[in-house]
Amino acid sequence: MAKPNELLATSLAELRGVTQNGTRSVVKSEELSRVHRERLQANGFLEDIMKGWLAVNSRPSANNRIDTAWSTVYWEFIARYLDDRFPDDWRLSPEASVALWSDNHSIPAQAIVRSSKANNQLVKLPSNTSLYLLRTRETEPAETRNQLRLMPIEESICNLSPEAWKTSATDVIAAIGSIRGTSTLLQHLLDGGRSHVGGRIAGALRHLGRARDADTIIKALESAGYNPHEDNPFDPTAELTKLDARRTQAPSATRIKNLWAKMGKDALDHIGFQQVRINDRDGYIAEINERYVADALNSLSIEGYEVSEELIRRVQDGKWEPDENARDHETKNALAAKGYRLAFEEVREDIRKILDGAPTGELLEARHQDWFRAMFSPSVTAGIIKAHQLAGYRSHNVYLRGSSHVPLPPHAIADAMDALFESISEESDARVKAILAPFLFTYIHPFPDGNGRTARFMMNALLAESGAPWTVIPVTRRDEYMNALEEASQYENIVPITKFVSELVNAPPPSTEATAARIDN
Secondary structure, eight states, X not given: OOOHHHHHHHXXXXXXXXXXXXXXXEXXXXXXXXXXXXXXXXXXXXXXXXXXXXXXXXXXXXXXXHHHOGGGTHHHHXXXXXXXXXXXXXXXXXXXXXXXXTTOOOOOSEEEEEETTOOSEEEEETTTEEEEEEXXXXXXXXXXXXXXXXXXXXXXXXXXXXTHHHHTHHHHHHHHHTSXXXXXXXHHHHHTTOHHHHHXXXXXXXXXXXXXXXXXXXXXXXXXXXXXXXXXXXXXXXXOOOOOSSSOOOHHHHHHHHHHHHHHHHHHHHXXXXXXXXXXXXXXXXXXXXXXXXXXXXXXXXXXXXXXXXXXXXHHTTOOOTTTOHHHHHOHHHHHHHHHHHHHHHHHHHHHHHHTTOOHXXXXXXXXXXXXXXXXXXXXXXXXXXXXXXXXXXXXXXXXXXXXXXXXXXXHHHHHHHHHHHHHHHOOOHHHHHHHXXXXXXXXOOSSSOHHHHHHHHHHHHHHHHTOOOOOOOGGGHHHHHHHHHHHHHHOOOHHHHHHHHHHHTSOOOGGGGGOOOOOO
């Protein structure tokens, strides 16, 4: 008689086949026999999404994947569920389509789906999300992107609700900025006789700096016998980025530029510390050294590493000896501590350059990948990760547990990072840089690992430019920190993270500072 572990292994092999060797994370209940399905559910390898649909849990020890990581399977489920229910006869709404055309894969509270086979039904999904299945008169054309059927980009812009231009301005601007000229937009406007929409789009283009394109749309509509009324559909009080009038821009780059423009004013209005000049540069570096132990302990703990103050000090004092202490060599916590120390030393030397007047945008662009490589070089030496993983930006999608925000896809990272460093270079207030740059770095999430640590290093490098002290984010306030980042990611509200960082900048030095040994420069 087969043992329980043997039976489970058989069911796992069956699951691997159904998921095409693990490349899929969503399965229909009917794809597995009842015996296999119930065994896998009992052992945490499958979880219910809704009746007839299951999510594969690759980490069965982490319960409730659907509750904590719905974003990891959401879009795959949407594509498979809708393909199964409405084969070749569905597409997402204008608002959802514009978001995805603009590289925004964050999870909406409700996605509207259009299909001639729909029945105006609300489908409730996990994590308080839902689908609304809207019935249309006929099958509508769609463009497929990553298995999702979208409304063509020009058509989706022409069909946006007036409210969406205000509530989803970042998505809309990123999508418009990727369209060259006006000919494709005019085809939709003229074919449908939509002069009122044309006036709205013309007003948007003029507001964004593309006056020539705005004039072209108005003149074309007038030539066709229409009388368009030009109107700026955006919130007139919002700070929005200007588009390049001569060339198209990658949606991800426009997104980052617009978020910086929009959030910069709010950050400046709520920053709670002054910008000062550092005259005693050696003294400032000495203070950074004194805060290292507390910083490493908290920053690594925020990322889930189990590090002790004793381990941090051993690494700090050069007493981390993997050849003599096998436990250190084998432990990911010790490798993380060593990598953090190496990266800290790189950052500290770059702060010296910043205090000497080095332009921060250029310096961070040149050096942020060096920090990343230093952080993970011990893991390469130990054979834990492959050397090619230090090559640069990630080549795969990532998902953040507990967050509805989905970082940019791999193809969008380079353009977004270019826009980030341009924004840093163009910003005159170092305090604004210290708030926005680390947030947008985590928003992009360019590296396969270490993004949070790198962002906090970036924050402190830019705080140095503003004259503020090296600031430690306590692990005891991790939830508050993550909630503030989520608020900025999902709702473009930078105020909570601005107030949070400001409070910490003004807080007394970390408690472990009193016992930290002075580190040699």
